[in-house]
Amino acid sequence: MKKLVAAALAIGLAAPLASVAAGAADIPHYPIKDPPRLSWSFAGPFGTWDKGQLQRGLKVYTEVCSGCHSLNMVAFRNLTDLGYSEDQVKGFAASHQVTDGPNDQGEMFKRQGKPNDYFPAPFANTEAAAYANGGAAPPDFSTIAKARAVESGFPGFVFDIFTMYTTKGPDYVHALLTGYQDPPKGMRVPQGGYYNPYFHSAAFLKMPPPLSDGVVKYDDGTPETVDQYAKDIAAFQMWAAEPHMVERKETGFVVIIFLAIFTVLIYYTKKAIYSRLDDH
Amino acid sequence: MSGDHSTYAPRSGFTKWIDTRLPLPRLMHDSFVSYPVPRNLNYAYTFGGILSIMLGLQMLTGIVLAMHYVASTDQAFTSVEFIMRDVNYGWLLRYLHANGASFFFLAVYLHIARGLYYGSYKAPRELLWILGVVILFLMMGTAFMGYVLPWGQMSFWGATVITGFFSAFPAVGDWIQRLLIGGFAVGQPTLNRFYSLHYLLPFMIAGVVILHIWALHVTGQTNPTGVDIRKKTDTIPFTPYATIKDALGMSVFFLVFAYFVFYMPNYLGHADNYIEANSLKTPAEIVPEWYFLPFYAMLRAITFNLGPINSKLGGVLTMFASILVLFVVPWLDTSKVRSAVYRPVYKVCFWLFIVDCLLLGWCGSQPPQGAIVLTAQLGTLYYFGFFLIIMPLLGLVEKPRRLPNSITEAVLSRRQTSAGRPAGATAAPEDRG
Incomplete structure (x- = not known):
């Protein structure tokens, strides 16, 4: 009876599973291509920021992306994380105009930015942003590195736990920025759309390819290529989304070591206590 | 709870004074020391103990998070990000709380699975089991409403779908x-009442945990043999x-x-x-949390x-059922034997049930198309069939x-078999012949 029940259920469960694999191809699935997994300085249990890379990412953001994309939750003062001195941050903030007010006459006014100001948004509101960009508002960059994650599927999602794969967001951003290409034969790309097989929710997106080789000047000798720009802005976005990541991992290491020692001590205490019982 | 096995003996004058007025130390001693x-x-x-700690941890982190969180549709998302960025150790508090919910459920599912395997729900522990199911129900409500609070896309659309x-x-x-969401669509009134209830339900x-432990201490624990204490x-x-342990x-x-x-x-x-x-942008796919x-x-x-039940109502009734x-x-369960250890067929059915739950979980995470639907239907059939x-x-x-006559007998026989093995290994080869 035991075998009969097991066999019946095994057949019942295995049959549809086999057809899952066969049927999955018919369903349109985005992104069309999975982003390649890159190696990042901040990945893994001992990952740290490459401050030079973050500074280059900030430069790409300031000179290219910030024309359309806001960075609402990052303040100028946070830029000291990137290795800038307080004076440099002051200077950088002062190069931005921020809206303040109302003043004693009830008027809003523009003034130079201060370190405790947040990055000013390129558009007054979402509606203005959407209107200026063909109907789709460019997303804010503050959390985007955590908001974009391409599913690993089964069994990949199980392996991700053990390989500590947590850089889906930066991988996605890099793949998208370097992934613009001609559409496959027979595919009609609508007016104002750009084909990109790495885009997460459709075959094309409204954003034109934002980067081209040499568009941002690097003064540290790093190659001025689209691939490099894409890596730098992705790393910058990861920092913007998770500014305490390195602190988190460092704290985690101490916690894990503590718990591991604690567990060993408890294990031997438990053994000693149970040895008093005659059945152990 | 206390009573026949009370071995508490207050030593100092102060504890004697307390013991004759409010014997709380005696209650604690009898419940967690001499019990x-x-x-x-x-x-x-061990998951019962783990769960009480997790509840405590969720309450502690939650209370501090509530000091910084703003339950407003305009500010909720930003306030959570503010906690992550500017509150001292805010990232730790929030990650402990969010992952704490997941691990709370992980522990409760393992706790329930243990109950199903060793027949912990059987007489005289029916009320103990029912109180546990009540806790599960309350946990689900709390977790669902907590997930709405950060006011992200899944919070909003999850709330819309579930309500x-x-x-x-x-x-x-x-x-x-309308009563649940306080209007015709999920919005400010929904967020406010969910916040209030998310703070209340834990x-x-x-309270129910205290009843659950009380009921446990009246009947005593089951054990892997399912045989009563004799x-x-x-x-x-x-x-x-x-x-x-x-x-x-x-x-x-x-x-x-x-x-x-x-x-x-x-993750x-x-x-x-x-x-x-x-509210104007529906995510490609709306999925709840893994649990x-x-x-x-x-x-x-x-x-x-x-018949008269359409597929929507049918689905909702199935889920509640x-x-x-x-x-x-x-x-x-009509079996006279408690533990699956002594029930060969039930043991197989139980493990298939576990596989079935995992399979259903996978189906729930996928778009309901093609073979996923059929798999989920067969999975549902086995869930209820079980x-x-x-x-x-x-x-x-x-x-x-055959059941052992007592726990002691079961333990001693296990010791003999485990002690027997090394003895056999050291025996002379001719003896083994």
């Missing part, structure tokens, strides 16, 4: 839905034996928990919840109308293995 537990409890029995279920009920459905859980040698005092289980559990909190804090959540809620996926799969498995059926498990057909019928026809 007798079966001597053969294994690590599957939408209630509109499936005839006559009162729309009224219930305290109700704590003599003094069957038990050992809670402290130090169960305490230290619980501590070890807890410590290992916290190691895994810490790995997720510090190294993969967003168990959905990426879309880092996008602020937008609701099996139930979500059963909800969506009902794709057909059944999948939890309600747990309440009657003590009466569905409770409504296998449990009642198997108890009548299954031939259980």
Whole structure:
């Protein structure tokens, strides 16, 4: 009876599973291509920021992306994380105009930015942003590195736990920025759309390819290529989304070591206590 | 709870003074020190202790988070990000709380699975089991409402979909839905009442937990053999034996928990919840947190109308029934034997049930298309079949293995077999012949 029940259920469960694999191809699935997994300085249990890379990412953001994309939750003062001195941050903030007010006459006014100001948004509101960009508002960059994650599927999602794969967001951003290409034969790309097989929710997106080789000047000798720009802005976005990541991992290491020692001590205490019982 | 086994002896004048007025130290001593537990409890029995710690941790982190959180549709998302960025150790508090919910459910599912395996719901522990199901229900409500608070895309659309279920009920459905969300669509009133209830429900859980522990201490623990305690040698005092075993289980559990909190804090959540809620933009796919996926799969498995019940109502009823059926498990199981250890066929059915729940979970995470629907339907069939057909019928026809006469006998026989092996290995070759 035991075998009969097991066999019946095994057949019942295995049959549809086999057809899952066969049927999955018919369903349109985005992104069309999975982003390649890159190696990042901040990945893994001992990952740290490459401050030079973050500074280059900030430069790409300031000179290219910030024309359309806001960075609402990052303040100028946070830029000291990137290795800038307080004076440099002051200077950088002062190069931005921020809206303040109302003043004693009830008027809003523009003034130079201060370190405790947040990055000013390129558009007054979402509606203005959407209107200026063909109907789709460019997303804010503050959390985007955590908001974009391409599913690993089964069994990949199980392996991700053990390989500590947590850089889906930066991988996605890099793949998208370097992934613009001609559409496959027979595919009609609508007016104002750009084909990109790495885009997460459709075959094309409204954003034109934002980067081209040499568009941002690097003064540290790093190659001025689209691939490099894409890596730098992705790393910058990861920092913007998770500014305490390195602190988190460092704290985690101490916690894990503590718990591991604690567990060993408890294990031997438990053994000693149970040895008093005659059945152990 | 106290009474016959009370061994508490107040030593100082002060504790004697307390003991004659409010014997709280005696209650604690009798419940957590001298309380007798079966001597053969294994690590599957450590999840009760883990769960009480997790409840405490969720309450502590939650109270501090509530000091910084703003329950407003305009500011909720930003306030959570503010906690992550500018509050001292805010990132730690929030990641502990969000992953804590997941690990709370992980522990509760393992706790329930242990109950199903060792027949912990059988007489005289029916009320103990029912109180546990009540806690599960309250936990689900708390977790669902907590997930709405960060006001991300999945918060908003999850709330919209889940509260939408209630509109499936005839006559009162729309009224219930409006009452839940405080209007015609999820918005500010929804967020406010969910915040209020999310703060209230954990305290109700704590109340039911006290009843759950009380009921436990009246009937005593089950044990892997399922045989009742018959003599003094069957038990050992809670402290130090169960305490230290619980501590070890807890410590290992916290190691895994810490790995997720510090190294993969967003692994168990959905990426879309880092996008602020937008009522005009529906996510490509709306999925609940992983711990609701099996139930979500059963909800969506009902794709057909059944007479007057349309597929939507059918799905909602199936989903609610999948939890309600747990309440009657003590009466569905007809077997005289408690533990699956001595029930060869039930053991197989139980493990298939576990596989079935995992499979349903996978179906719940996938778009309901093609073979996923059929798989979810078969999975739902087995889920209910396990409770409504296998449990009642198997108890009548299954031939259980011989039960040990007592816990002590079971333990001693295990010691003999384990001691026998090395003895055999050192024996002379001719003796083994």
